[in-house]
Amino acid sequence: METKEAEEIGHNKSVQMHFFDILQQDQKQEEAPSKAKGTATDDEENTEESELVSLSLGLTSNDLSPSKEGKKNRNGEGKNLDEGLALGLDIRFKPSSAEVEAANMPSPASSFEEEVKELQEPTEIWPPSKVLQTLRTGDNNIEASPQNQLKKTRVSIRARCDTQTMNDGCHWRKYGQKIAKGNPCPRAYYRCTVSPTCPVRKQVQRCAEDMSILITTYEGTHNHPLPLSATAMASTTSAAASMLQSPSLTSQPGLIVNSMAAPIISSTTANNLNFTSQISRPQQCHFPNSSISTSNSHPTITLDLTAPPPTSSRFGRFTSMPRYSSSSTSLSFSSSSFSGLQPNIPQSPWSTPAGYFNYGNQLTHNGNQSLSLLNTGKQPLFQSHYIHQPNYMSTTSHGISHQQPLPETIAAATNAITRDPKFQSALAAALTTYVSNGAAGGRVSETPALNMKLGDDMSYRKSTVYASGPKGTNFESPRQLNLSSSSVNAQQGNLVLFPTSLPSPQASKSASGSSSNRSNQLLQ
DNA sequence: CGCCTTTGACCTGCGC
DNA sequence: GCGCAGGTCAAAGGCG
Numbered sequence: 201m202e203t204k205e206a207e208e209i210g211h212n213k214s215v216q217m218h219f220f221d222i223l224q225q226d227q228k229q230e231e232a233p234s235k236a237k238g239t240a241t242d243d244e245e246n247t248e249e250s251e252l253v254s255l256s257l258g259l260t261s262n263d264l265s266p267s268k269e270g271k272k273n274r275n276g277e278g279k280n281l282d283e284g285l286a287l288g289l290d291i292r293f294k295p296s297s298a299e300v301e302a303a304n305m306p307s308p309a310s311s312f313e314e315e316v317k318e319l320q321e322p323t324e325i326w327p328p329s330k331v332l333q334t335l336r337t338g339d340n341n342i343e344a345s346p347q348n349q350l351k352k353t354r355v356s357i358r359a360r361c362d363t364q365t366m367n368d369g370c371h372w373r374k375y376g377q378k379i380a381k382g383n384p385c386p387r388a389y390y391r392c393t394v395s396p397t398c399p400v401r402k403q404v405q406r407c408a409e410d411m412s413i414l415i416t417t418y419e420g421t422h423n424h425p426l427p428l429s430a431t432a433m434a435s436t437t438s439a440a441a442s443m444l445q446s447p448s449l450t451s452q453p454g455l456i457v458n459s460m461a462a463p464i465i466s467s468t469t470a471n472n473l474n475f476t477s478q479i480s481r482p483q484q485c486h487f488p489n490s491s492i493s494t495s496n497s498h499p500t501i502t503l504d505l506t507a508p509p510p511t512s513s514r515f516g517r518f519t520s521m522p523r524y525s526s527s528s529t530s531l532s533f534s535s536s537s538f539s540g541l542q543p544n545i546p547q548s549p550w551s552t553p554a555g556y557f558n559y560g561n562q563l564t565h566n567g568n569q570s571l572s573l574l575n576t577g578k579q580p581l582f583q584s585h586y587i588h589q590p591n592y593m594s595t596t597s598h599g600i601s602h603q604q605p606l607p608e609t610i611a612a613a614t615n616a617i618t619r620d621p622k623f624q625s626a627l628a629a630a631l632t633t634y635v636s637n638g639a640a641g642g643r644v645s646e647t648p649a650l651n652m653k654l655g656d657d658m659s660y661r662k663s664t665v666y667a668s669g670p671k672g673t674n675f676e677s678p679r680q681l682n683l684s685s686s687s688v689n690a691q692q693g694n695l696v697l698f699p700t701s702l703p704s705p706q707a708s709k710s711a712s713g714s715s716s717n718r719s720n721q722l723l724q
Numbered sequence: 725c726g727c728c729t730t731t732g733a734c735c736t737g738c739g740c
Numbered sequence: 741g742c743g744c745a746g747g748t749c750a751a752a753g754g755c756g
Protein backbone atom coordinates (compact mmCIF):
# COMPACT_ATOMS: atom_id res chain seq x y z
CA MET A 201 0.00 0.00 0.00
CA GLU A 202 2.66 2.40 0.95
CA THR A 203 4.60 1.36 -2.02
CA LYS A 204 1.70 2.01 -4.25
CA GLU A 205 1.24 5.34 -2.77
CA ALA A 206 4.83 6.19 -3.08
CA GLU A 207 4.87 5.28 -6.69
CA GLU A 208 1.79 7.17 -7.39
CA ILE A 209 3.03 10.13 -5.62
CA GLY A 210 6.43 9.99 -6.98
CA HIS A 211 5.49 9.52 -10.57
CA ASN A 212 2.63 11.76 -10.79
CA LYS A 213 1.28 14.20 -8.49
CA SER A 214 0.53 14.57 -4.98
CA VAL A 215 2.25 15.76 -2.07
CA GLN A 216 4.92 13.52 -1.00
CA MET A 217 5.05 14.37 2.53
CA HIS A 218 7.56 12.43 4.30
CA PHE A 219 6.03 13.28 7.37
CA PHE A 220 6.26 13.77 10.91
CA ASP A 221 5.61 11.92 13.92
CA ILE A 222 5.34 12.77 17.42
CA LEU A 223 7.09 11.25 20.22
CA GLN A 224 5.68 12.51 23.32
CA GLN A 225 7.99 11.14 25.83
CA ASP A 226 6.29 10.17 28.90
CA GLN A 227 7.49 12.04 31.83
CA LYS A 228 7.37 9.16 34.14
CA GLN A 229 8.86 6.83 31.69
CA GLU A 230 11.80 9.03 31.55
CA GLU A 231 11.90 9.43 35.20
CA ALA A 232 11.77 5.82 35.95
CA PRO A 233 12.58 3.72 32.96
CA SER A 234 12.49 0.61 34.99
CA LYS A 235 9.06 1.37 36.10
CA ALA A 236 8.07 2.01 32.58
CA LYS A 237 8.91 -1.50 31.70
CA GLY A 238 6.61 -2.86 34.23
CA THR A 239 3.77 -0.46 34.15
CA ALA A 240 4.18 1.15 30.87
CA THR A 241 0.54 1.39 30.24
CA ASP A 242 -0.12 3.41 33.25
CA ASP A 243 2.78 5.57 32.52
CA GLU A 244 1.55 6.21 29.08
CA GLU A 245 -1.73 7.27 30.33
CA ASN A 246 -0.26 9.34 33.02
CA THR A 247 1.50 11.24 30.40
CA GLU A 248 -1.71 12.65 29.31
CA GLU A 249 -2.21 14.18 32.64
CA SER A 250 1.22 15.37 33.23
CA GLU A 251 1.57 19.02 32.92
CA LEU A 252 5.17 18.75 32.21
CA VAL A 253 5.30 17.72 28.68
CA SER A 254 8.31 16.39 27.04
CA LEU A 255 8.03 15.98 23.37
CA SER A 256 10.70 14.24 21.55
CA LEU A 257 11.23 13.30 18.04
CA GLY A 258 12.15 9.86 17.24
CA LEU A 259 15.51 9.10 16.03
CA THR A 260 16.56 7.31 13.02
CA SER A 261 19.48 5.19 13.58
CA ASN A 262 20.24 1.78 12.50
CA ASP A 263 17.10 0.18 11.65
CA LEU A 264 15.64 -1.03 14.82
CA SER A 265 12.29 -1.64 13.42
CA PRO A 266 10.90 -4.99 12.64
CA SER A 267 12.16 -7.08 9.86
CA LYS A 268 9.79 -5.83 7.31
CA GLU A 269 11.54 -2.59 7.44
CA GLY A 270 14.61 -4.29 6.26
CA LYS A 271 12.89 -6.32 3.67
CA LYS A 272 11.04 -3.62 2.01
CA ASN A 273 12.58 -0.39 1.25
CA ARG A 274 9.40 1.43 0.94
CA ASN A 275 9.38 4.86 -0.43
CA GLY A 276 13.08 4.83 -0.67
CA GLU A 277 13.46 5.33 2.98
CA GLY A 278 16.24 2.92 3.29
CA LYS A 279 18.77 5.38 2.09
CA ASN A 280 17.88 7.74 4.75
CA LEU A 281 17.78 5.13 7.33
CA ASP A 282 21.32 4.30 6.71
CA GLU A 283 22.39 7.69 7.60
CA GLY A 284 21.08 7.72 11.03
CA LEU A 285 19.74 10.68 12.74
CA ALA A 286 19.21 12.01 16.10
CA LEU A 287 16.29 14.24 16.16
CA GLY A 288 15.10 15.57 19.36
CA LEU A 289 12.58 18.03 20.40
CA ASP A 290 12.31 18.98 23.92
CA ILE A 291 9.42 21.03 24.87
CA ARG A 292 8.87 21.19 28.50
CA PHE A 293 6.16 22.92 30.24
CA LYS A 294 6.96 23.23 33.80
CA PRO A 295 3.74 24.37 35.16
CA SER A 296 4.22 24.75 38.78
CA SER A 297 6.40 24.21 41.70
CA ALA A 298 4.63 20.99 42.28
CA GLU A 299 6.44 19.64 39.32
CA VAL A 300 9.72 19.59 41.06
CA GLU A 301 10.45 16.15 39.97
CA ALA A 302 10.24 17.32 36.47
CA ALA A 303 13.51 19.05 36.92
CA ASN A 304 15.14 15.74 37.34
CA MET A 305 13.93 14.48 34.12
CA PRO A 306 16.42 13.89 31.44
CA SER A 307 15.80 15.77 28.31
CA PRO A 308 14.95 13.62 25.36
CA ALA A 309 16.76 16.01 23.21
CA SER A 310 19.88 15.78 25.21
CA SER A 311 19.65 12.17 25.96
CA PHE A 312 19.76 10.66 22.62
CA GLU A 313 21.55 7.65 23.86
CA GLU A 314 18.95 7.09 26.44
CA GLU A 315 16.35 7.15 23.83
CA VAL A 316 18.26 4.69 21.80
CA LYS A 317 18.41 2.42 24.74
CA GLU A 318 14.80 2.80 25.26
CA LEU A 319 14.13 1.95 21.73
CA GLN A 320 16.43 -0.92 21.64
CA GLU A 321 14.74 -2.27 24.64
CA PRO A 322 11.27 -1.40 23.66
CA THR A 323 9.05 -0.76 26.51
CA GLU A 324 5.52 -1.26 25.67
CA ILE A 325 4.02 2.03 26.36
CA TRP A 326 0.76 1.07 24.91
CA PRO A 327 -0.76 -2.25 25.49
CA PRO A 328 -1.65 -4.50 22.65
CA SER A 329 -5.15 -4.08 21.60
CA LYS A 330 -6.35 -7.08 23.45
CA VAL A 331 -4.68 -6.02 26.58
CA LEU A 332 -6.01 -2.61 26.10
CA GLN A 333 -9.41 -3.96 25.70
CA THR A 334 -9.02 -5.83 28.90
CA LEU A 335 -7.80 -2.75 30.60
CA ARG A 336 -10.71 -0.82 29.37
CA THR A 337 -12.98 -3.07 31.25
CA GLY A 338 -10.85 -2.96 34.30
CA ASP A 339 -11.73 -0.90 37.27
CA ASN A 340 -8.40 0.73 37.43
CA ASN A 341 -8.31 1.68 33.88
CA ILE A 342 -6.80 5.05 33.71
CA GLU A 343 -7.54 5.57 30.11
CA ALA A 344 -11.18 5.27 30.73
CA SER A 345 -11.12 8.18 33.02
CA PRO A 346 -12.67 11.27 31.60
CA GLN A 347 -9.64 13.23 32.48
CA ASN A 348 -7.46 11.16 30.34
CA GLN A 349 -9.85 11.23 27.53
CA LEU A 350 -9.87 14.89 27.83
CA LYS A 351 -6.20 15.21 27.53
CA LYS A 352 -5.54 12.84 24.74
CA THR A 353 -3.81 15.06 22.33
CA ARG A 354 -4.07 14.71 18.64
CA VAL A 355 -2.39 16.42 15.82
CA SER A 356 -4.34 16.81 12.69
CA ILE A 357 -2.95 17.71 9.32
CA ARG A 358 -5.00 19.16 6.56
CA ALA A 359 -3.34 19.02 3.24
CA ARG A 360 -4.30 18.82 -0.33
CA CYS A 361 -3.50 15.41 -1.49
CA ASP A 362 -5.06 13.34 -4.19
CA THR A 363 -3.82 10.06 -2.92
CA GLN A 364 -5.54 7.94 -0.38
CA THR A 365 -3.20 8.89 2.33
CA MET A 366 -0.30 11.14 2.68
CA ASN A 367 3.03 9.53 2.61
CA ASP A 368 4.31 10.51 5.97
CA GLY A 369 7.22 8.17 6.06
CA CYS A 370 5.75 5.77 8.51
CA HIS A 371 4.19 2.45 7.80
CA TRP A 372 0.56 2.03 8.57
CA ARG A 373 -1.88 -0.74 8.61
CA LYS A 374 -5.49 -0.04 8.12
CA TYR A 375 -7.60 -1.58 10.81
CA GLY A 376 -10.93 -0.02 10.32
CA GLN A 377 -13.10 2.29 8.41
CA LYS A 378 -16.16 4.19 9.33
CA ILE A 379 -18.53 6.61 7.82
CA ALA A 380 -18.47 9.51 10.13
CA LYS A 381 -21.54 11.54 10.61
CA GLY A 382 -21.61 14.65 8.55
CA ASN A 383 -19.06 13.46 6.11
CA PRO A 384 -19.89 11.17 3.22
CA CYS A 385 -16.30 10.20 2.98
CA PRO A 386 -15.33 7.25 5.10
CA ARG A 387 -12.82 7.72 7.81
CA ALA A 388 -10.03 5.23 7.76
CA TYR A 389 -8.18 4.11 10.82
CA TYR A 390 -4.55 3.20 10.63
CA ARG A 391 -2.11 1.81 13.08
CA CYS A 392 1.62 2.25 12.93
CA THR A 393 3.28 -0.99 11.95
CA VAL A 394 6.86 0.07 12.19
CA SER A 395 6.89 -1.44 15.59
CA PRO A 396 4.40 -4.05 16.71
CA THR A 397 3.96 -2.26 19.95
CA CYS A 398 3.75 1.20 18.55
CA PRO A 399 0.63 2.82 19.88
CA VAL A 400 0.42 5.51 17.28
CA ARG A 401 -2.71 5.63 15.24
CA LYS A 402 -3.95 7.88 12.62
CA GLN A 403 -7.24 8.69 11.05
CA VAL A 404 -7.53 9.68 7.47
CA GLN A 405 -10.53 11.35 6.06
CA ARG A 406 -11.37 13.59 3.20
CA CYS A 407 -12.76 16.93 3.97
CA ALA A 408 -16.45 17.05 3.27
CA GLU A 409 -16.27 20.55 1.89
CA ASP A 410 -13.28 20.00 -0.26
CA MET A 411 -12.57 16.47 -1.29
CA SER A 412 -9.11 17.38 -2.33
CA ILE A 413 -8.22 18.06 1.23
CA LEU A 414 -7.02 15.15 3.20
CA ILE A 415 -7.32 15.32 6.92
CA THR A 416 -4.89 13.15 8.74
CA THR A 417 -5.09 12.94 12.46
CA TYR A 418 -2.31 11.43 14.48
CA GLU A 419 -2.62 10.19 17.98
CA GLY A 420 -0.13 8.60 20.23
CA THR A 421 3.55 8.33 20.67
CA HIS A 422 5.92 6.29 18.62
CA ASN A 423 8.01 3.98 20.68
CA HIS A 424 10.46 3.22 17.97
CA PRO A 425 12.90 5.04 15.77
CA LEU A 426 11.34 6.88 12.96
CA PRO A 427 12.47 6.73 9.41
CA LEU A 428 14.18 9.88 8.45
CA SER A 429 11.45 10.71 6.12
CA ALA A 430 9.01 10.48 8.94
CA THR A 431 10.81 12.86 11.16
CA ALA A 432 10.73 15.75 8.83
CA MET A 433 7.76 17.41 10.30
CA ALA A 434 7.76 15.76 13.62
CA SER A 435 9.15 18.68 15.38
CA THR A 436 6.50 20.89 14.00
CA THR A 437 3.70 18.82 15.19
CA SER A 438 5.44 18.13 18.40
CA ALA A 439 5.64 21.75 19.08
CA ALA A 440 2.07 22.15 18.17
CA ALA A 441 0.98 19.30 20.28
CA SER A 442 2.89 20.64 23.17
CA MET A 443 0.62 23.56 23.34
CA LEU A 444 -2.16 21.35 24.32
CA GLN A 445 -0.29 19.66 27.01
CA SER A 446 -0.01 22.56 29.27
CA PRO A 447 -3.10 24.14 30.65
CA SER A 448 -1.34 27.27 31.61
CA LEU A 449 1.97 28.00 30.17
CA THR A 450 2.57 31.51 31.07
CA SER A 451 1.83 31.17 34.63
CA GLN A 452 4.86 29.03 34.63
CA PRO A 453 7.98 31.01 34.35
CA GLY A 454 10.02 28.10 33.28
CA LEU A 455 8.60 27.22 29.96
CA ILE A 456 11.38 26.41 27.68
CA VAL A 457 11.18 25.38 24.16
CA ASN A 458 14.48 23.98 23.48
CA SER A 459 15.56 22.99 20.10
CA MET A 460 18.30 20.53 19.89
CA ALA A 461 17.40 18.62 16.89
CA ALA A 462 18.97 18.18 13.62
CA PRO A 463 17.61 20.26 10.87
CA ILE A 464 15.44 19.02 8.22
CA ILE A 465 16.69 19.61 4.81
CA SER A 466 14.14 19.59 2.19
CA SER A 467 14.64 18.65 -1.31
CA THR A 468 12.31 18.91 -4.15
CA THR A 469 11.83 17.21 -7.37
CA ALA A 470 9.91 18.37 -10.30
CA ASN A 471 6.57 17.13 -9.31
CA ASN A 472 6.66 16.23 -5.78
CA LEU A 473 8.00 17.23 -2.56
CA ASN A 474 10.29 15.21 -0.59
CA PHE A 475 11.05 16.21 2.86
CA THR A 476 14.10 14.54 3.97
CA SER A 477 16.18 15.09 6.92
CA GLN A 478 19.78 15.62 7.28
CA ILE A 479 21.84 15.58 10.17
CA SER A 480 23.55 17.48 12.71
CA ARG A 481 22.53 20.97 12.61
CA PRO A 482 20.69 22.12 15.55
CA GLN A 483 17.19 22.92 14.78
CA GLN A 484 13.82 21.71 14.98
CA CYS A 485 10.33 22.53 14.27
CA HIS A 486 8.57 22.78 11.03
CA PHE A 487 5.61 24.91 11.09
CA PRO A 488 5.22 25.64 7.50
CA ASN A 489 1.90 27.19 7.27
CA SER A 490 -0.35 25.68 9.64
CA SER A 491 -3.43 26.32 11.46
CA ILE A 492 -3.61 25.03 14.89
CA SER A 493 -6.68 24.43 16.80
CA THR A 494 -7.68 22.63 19.83
CA SER A 495 -10.90 21.14 20.87
CA ASN A 496 -12.03 20.46 24.33
CA SER A 497 -12.92 16.85 24.36
CA HIS A 498 -10.02 15.71 22.27
CA PRO A 499 -7.36 18.34 22.26
CA THR A 500 -6.42 18.50 18.67
CA ILE A 501 -3.98 20.63 16.88
CA THR A 502 -4.71 21.11 13.25
CA LEU A 503 -1.95 22.02 10.95
CA ASP A 504 -3.80 23.44 8.06
CA LEU A 505 -1.75 23.25 4.96
CA THR A 506 -4.53 24.04 2.62
CA ALA A 507 -5.33 27.65 3.08
CA PRO A 508 -5.46 29.74 -0.04
CA PRO A 509 -3.06 32.54 -0.61
CA PRO A 510 -3.93 36.00 0.37
CA THR A 511 -4.96 38.30 -2.33
CA SER A 512 -2.05 40.46 -1.61
CA SER A 513 1.46 39.78 -2.48
CA ARG A 514 3.41 37.49 -0.34
CA PHE A 515 5.92 40.17 -0.05
CA GLY A 516 5.15 42.94 2.19
CA ARG A 517 1.50 43.44 1.63
CA PHE A 518 -0.80 42.11 4.20
CA THR A 519 -4.37 42.83 3.80
CA SER A 520 -5.89 41.17 6.74
CA MET A 521 -6.24 43.27 9.74
CA PRO A 522 -6.26 41.60 13.04
CA ARG A 523 -9.62 41.30 14.51
CA TYR A 524 -10.15 41.31 18.14
CA SER A 525 -13.09 40.86 20.26
CA SER A 526 -13.55 40.32 23.88
CA SER A 527 -13.77 36.66 23.34
CA SER A 528 -11.41 35.98 20.60
CA THR A 529 -8.02 36.71 19.42
CA SER A 530 -6.29 35.27 16.56
CA LEU A 531 -2.89 34.66 15.41
CA SER A 532 -1.79 33.54 12.07
CA PHE A 533 1.46 32.08 11.23
CA SER A 534 2.29 32.12 7.68
CA SER A 535 5.28 31.79 5.59
CA SER A 536 6.06 32.33 2.04
CA SER A 537 7.55 28.95 2.01
CA PHE A 538 4.41 27.09 2.26
CA SER A 539 3.73 26.52 -1.32
CA GLY A 540 5.92 23.54 -1.22
CA LEU A 541 3.37 21.57 0.59
CA GLN A 542 1.03 21.80 -2.22
CA PRO A 543 1.08 19.10 -4.78
CA ASN A 544 2.95 19.59 -7.95
CA ILE A 545 4.82 22.49 -6.73
CA PRO A 546 8.46 22.23 -7.46
CA GLN A 547 9.47 24.26 -4.59
CA SER A 548 10.36 23.23 -1.20
CA PRO A 549 8.55 24.80 1.61
CA TRP A 550 11.74 24.92 3.48
CA SER A 551 13.91 26.30 0.84
CA THR A 552 12.27 29.51 0.02
CA PRO A 553 14.53 32.43 -0.01
CA ALA A 554 12.84 34.31 2.65
CA GLY A 555 10.51 33.72 5.43
CA TYR A 556 8.19 36.32 6.64
CA PHE A 557 7.41 37.46 9.99
CA ASN A 558 4.35 39.50 10.23
CA TYR A 559 2.98 40.41 13.51
CA GLY A 560 -0.27 42.10 13.14
CA ASN A 561 0.07 44.02 10.03
CA GLN A 562 3.69 44.51 10.42
CA LEU A 563 6.14 42.99 8.22
CA THR A 564 9.17 42.81 10.29
CA HIS A 565 12.46 42.52 8.76
CA ASN A 566 15.03 40.84 10.77
CA GLY A 567 17.81 42.77 9.29
CA ASN A 568 20.65 41.47 11.30
CA GLN A 569 19.83 37.84 11.12
CA SER A 570 19.38 37.76 14.75
CA LEU A 571 16.26 36.09 15.76
CA SER A 572 16.00 36.35 19.38
CA LEU A 573 13.78 34.37 21.51
CA LEU A 574 10.32 34.74 22.28
CA ASN A 575 9.36 36.02 25.56
CA THR A 576 5.73 36.03 26.20
CA GLY A 577 5.90 36.81 29.77
CA LYS A 578 5.39 40.30 30.83
CA GLN A 579 6.95 42.08 27.99
CA PRO A 580 5.37 42.70 24.71
CA LEU A 581 6.81 40.25 22.41
CA PHE A 582 8.13 41.48 19.21
CA GLN A 583 7.39 44.97 19.81
CA SER A 584 10.63 46.19 21.07
CA HIS A 585 12.73 43.67 19.42
CA TYR A 586 11.51 43.66 15.94
CA ILE A 587 8.62 45.71 15.07
CA HIS A 588 9.85 48.94 16.38
CA GLN A 589 13.18 48.63 14.91
CA PRO A 590 13.31 50.92 11.96
CA ASN A 591 15.52 48.57 10.12
CA TYR A 592 12.85 46.01 10.09
CA MET A 593 10.20 48.23 8.85
CA SER A 594 11.95 49.99 6.16
CA THR A 595 11.84 49.05 2.59
CA THR A 596 14.67 46.79 2.03
CA SER A 597 17.08 46.59 -0.75
CA HIS A 598 15.10 43.64 -1.95
CA GLY A 599 12.39 45.91 -3.06
CA ILE A 600 9.96 44.91 -0.44
CA SER A 601 7.61 47.58 0.46
CA HIS A 602 6.96 47.34 4.10
CA GLN A 603 3.99 48.83 5.64
CA GLN A 604 4.14 51.38 8.28
CA PRO A 605 3.79 50.29 11.83
CA LEU A 606 0.34 50.24 13.20
CA PRO A 607 0.58 50.85 16.89
CA GLU A 608 -2.92 49.75 17.60
CA THR A 609 -2.39 46.54 15.82
CA ILE A 610 0.73 45.87 17.68
CA ALA A 611 -0.78 46.74 20.94
CA ALA A 612 -3.75 44.55 20.31
CA ALA A 613 -1.65 41.67 19.21
CA THR A 614 0.67 42.12 22.08
CA ASN A 615 -2.21 42.12 24.38
CA ALA A 616 -3.50 38.98 22.84
CA ILE A 617 -0.23 37.27 23.30
CA THR A 618 0.33 38.30 26.80
CA ARG A 619 -3.15 37.42 27.72
CA ASP A 620 -3.40 33.91 26.51
CA PRO A 621 -0.86 31.37 27.67
CA LYS A 622 -1.55 29.05 24.85
CA PHE A 623 -1.15 31.87 22.53
CA GLN A 624 2.26 32.31 23.87
CA SER A 625 3.14 28.75 23.48
CA ALA A 626 1.85 28.85 19.98
CA LEU A 627 4.14 31.67 19.26
CA ALA A 628 6.96 29.79 20.75
CA ALA A 629 6.23 26.87 18.55
CA ALA A 630 5.89 28.99 15.52
CA LEU A 631 9.09 30.76 16.16
CA THR A 632 10.84 27.57 16.75
CA THR A 633 9.57 26.42 13.48
CA TYR A 634 10.49 29.57 11.85
CA VAL A 635 13.99 29.33 13.00
CA SER A 636 14.03 25.75 12.04
CA ASN A 637 12.96 26.54 8.59
CA GLY A 638 15.62 29.07 8.33
CA ALA A 639 18.24 26.67 9.43
CA ALA A 640 16.86 23.91 7.36
CA GLY A 641 16.69 25.79 4.17
CA GLY A 642 19.63 27.93 4.85
CA ARG A 643 23.16 27.26 5.30
CA VAL A 644 23.65 28.20 8.80
CA SER A 645 22.03 28.30 12.05
CA GLU A 646 24.66 29.48 14.32
CA THR A 647 22.98 28.64 17.49
CA PRO A 648 23.06 25.06 18.49
CA ALA A 649 19.74 25.49 20.04
CA LEU A 650 16.98 27.90 19.97
CA ASN A 651 15.72 28.53 23.36
CA MET A 652 12.47 30.20 23.77
CA LYS A 653 11.61 30.98 27.21
CA LEU A 654 8.13 31.97 27.97
CA GLY A 655 8.01 33.41 31.33
CA ASP A 656 8.84 36.27 33.44
CA ASP A 657 12.40 36.76 32.70
CA MET A 658 13.44 38.44 29.57
CA SER A 659 16.51 36.50 28.90
CA TYR A 660 16.95 36.69 25.23
CA ARG A 661 19.10 34.24 23.56
CA LYS A 662 20.38 34.89 20.21
CA SER A 663 19.58 32.65 17.40
CA THR A 664 20.99 33.52 14.12
CA VAL A 665 19.03 32.52 11.15
CA TYR A 666 20.02 32.58 7.61
CA ALA A 667 17.65 32.29 4.83
CA SER A 668 18.17 30.07 1.96
CA GLY A 669 17.49 30.56 -1.63
CA PRO A 670 15.90 27.96 -3.78
CA LYS A 671 17.64 24.70 -4.14
CA GLY A 672 20.81 25.18 -2.40
CA THR A 673 21.27 28.80 -3.02
CA ASN A 674 22.50 30.26 0.13
CA PHE A 675 21.40 33.61 1.18
CA GLU A 676 22.26 35.54 4.13
CA SER A 677 19.46 37.90 3.81
CA PRO A 678 17.12 38.02 6.65
CA ARG A 679 14.18 35.82 6.84
CA GLN A 680 10.91 37.27 7.65
CA LEU A 681 8.32 35.53 9.54
CA ASN A 682 4.80 36.48 9.03
CA LEU A 683 2.71 36.61 12.07
CA SER A 684 -0.57 38.25 11.75
CA SER A 685 -3.37 38.45 14.12
CA SER A 686 -6.86 37.58 13.54
CA SER A 687 -8.82 35.68 16.05
CA VAL A 688 -8.41 33.29 18.85
CA ASN A 689 -11.10 31.87 20.86
CA ALA A 690 -9.80 32.42 24.27
CA GLN A 691 -12.96 31.71 26.02
CA GLN A 692 -12.59 28.05 26.11
CA GLY A 693 -8.92 28.10 26.23
CA ASN A 694 -8.67 27.11 22.68
CA LEU A 695 -6.09 28.41 20.42
CA VAL A 696 -6.65 28.72 16.76
CA LEU A 697 -3.99 29.70 14.40
CA PHE A 698 -5.09 30.49 10.95
CA PRO A 699 -2.78 30.49 8.08
CA THR A 700 -2.90 33.63 6.13
CA SER A 701 -0.70 33.35 3.17
CA LEU A 702 -0.88 29.91 1.89
CA PRO A 703 -0.87 29.69 -1.79
CA SER A 704 -3.49 27.63 -3.37
CA PRO A 705 -2.26 24.85 -5.54
CA GLN A 706 -2.95 26.80 -8.62
CA ALA A 707 -1.52 29.93 -7.26
CA SER A 708 1.36 28.03 -5.94
CA LYS A 709 2.14 26.63 -9.27
CA SER A 710 2.39 29.98 -10.80
CA ALA A 711 3.92 31.36 -7.72
CA SER A 712 6.47 28.68 -7.57
CA GLY A 713 7.57 29.46 -11.00
CA SER A 714 8.10 33.02 -10.20
CA SER A 715 9.07 32.55 -6.66
CA SER A 716 12.64 31.99 -7.39
CA ASN A 717 12.67 35.05 -9.52
CA ARG A 718 11.10 36.94 -6.80
CA SER A 719 13.43 35.39 -4.43
CA ASN A 720 16.31 36.46 -6.44
CA GLN A 721 14.91 39.87 -6.64
CA LEU A 722 14.53 39.86 -2.99
CA LEU A 723 17.98 38.85 -2.37
CA GLN A 724 19.77 40.76 -4.97
C1' DC B 725 3.29 -17.17 3.20
C1' DG B 726 3.03 -12.83 5.12
C1' DC B 727 0.93 -8.66 5.07
C1' DC B 728 -2.62 -5.98 3.74
C1' DT B 729 -7.56 -4.26 3.16
C1' DT B 730 -12.35 -4.93 3.77
C1' DT B 731 -16.26 -5.13 6.54
C1' DG B 732 -19.66 -6.38 9.91
C1' DA B 733 -19.88 -6.82 14.74
C1' DC B 734 -18.71 -5.22 19.00
C1' DC B 735 -17.27 -1.91 22.59
C1' DT B 736 -17.26 2.54 24.73
C1' DG B 737 -18.41 7.28 25.72
C1' DC B 738 -21.69 10.74 25.68
C1' DG B 739 -25.98 13.24 25.35
C1' DC B 740 -30.77 13.15 26.12
C1' DG C 741 -31.48 3.65 30.55
C1' DC C 742 -31.40 4.22 25.75
C1' DG C 743 -29.74 5.47 21.39
C1' DC C 744 -26.21 7.39 18.66
C1' DA C 745 -21.67 7.99 17.03
C1' DG C 746 -16.88 7.10 17.21
C1' DG C 747 -13.54 3.75 17.56
C1' DT C 748 -11.76 -1.04 17.50
C1' DC C 749 -11.68 -6.00 16.68
C1' DA C 750 -11.13 -9.89 13.98
C1' DA C 751 -12.46 -13.04 10.35
C1' DA C 752 -12.26 -13.36 5.47
C1' DG C 753 -10.24 -12.62 1.35
C1' DG C 754 -6.79 -10.39 -1.85
C1' DC C 755 -2.22 -9.41 -3.35
C1' DG C 756 2.71 -9.78 -4.20
